[in-house]
Amino acid sequence: MSAFKSMLRRVEDSGVPLLVVRVVLGGLFVWMAAAKIGHPIDFLKQIRLYHMVPESPGILLNSIAVALPWIEIFAGAALVLGVFRRGGAAAIAIMLLVFTPAILMRALEIRATQGTAFFEIAFDCGCGSGVVIIWKKLLANSGLLLMSLYTLFSRSPRFSLACWIQRRRTATECADALGVPSASCDG
Numbered sequence: 001m002s003a004f005k006s007m008l009r010r011v012e013d014s015g016v017p018l019l020v021v022r023v024v025l026g027g028l029f030v031w032m033a034a035a036k037i038g039h040p041i042d043f044l045k046q047i048r049l050y051h052m053v054p055e056s057p058g059i060l061l062n063s064i065a066v067a068l069p070w071i072e073i074f075a076g077a078a079l080v081l082g083v084f085r086r087g088g089a090a091a092i093a094i095m096l097l098v099f100t101p102a103i104l105m106r107a108l109e110i111r112a113t114q115g116t117a118f119f120e121i122a123f124d125c126g127c128g129s130g131v132v133i134i135w136k137k138l139l140a141n142s143g144l145l146l147m148s149l150y151t152l153f154s155r156s157p158r159f160s161l162a163c164w165i166q167r168r169r170t171a172t173e174c175a176d177a178l179g180v181p182s183a184s185c186d187g
Helices: 002-014 016-038 040-049 058-081 085-114 134-153 161-178
Strands: 122-124 131-133
Touching: 002 016, 016 040, 016 058, 016 085, 016 134, 040 058, 058 085, 085 122, 085 134, 131 134
Parallel strands: none
Antiparallel strands: 122 131
16 A cells, blocks of 8 residues: 555656646636637626626626636636646636536526426536536536545646746846856756
């Protein structure tokens, strides 16, 4: 069992699992946000269906419809690039913690009013992917939440722009201290 834990630790320390999760999660949020930005009126209509935001004053609902996709893009880009990784992961986790129960509540409302079996309920949840089968969407969101939490709490700094910047800064400081070109201190 100790050898297995050691192997898992080596895999985690390699940074590869975190890189894969960051790119998939961040890329997905950027892609879906781009679909929302391209159709702001449709996204606004989807937000209204959840009845989570008061319709008056209209500026509040409109502001959310405009700002939310950009927050998703910045959070997703932060993950893909590896800068402000924890902030991006925390923003995505918070969004998923709000979106997922909202989707569930809307599905339960549809089930109660239309009498549709829960596993047959499908609608455009406003995520940017069109009409989806809701139980699959809830499962996918749960997986995305786990990915965002993994990204948030992972200790691996490898394969990120922030790590590269830190290494360059350290190499420059080394070169300045030794009075040599920074390339000779870059490891």
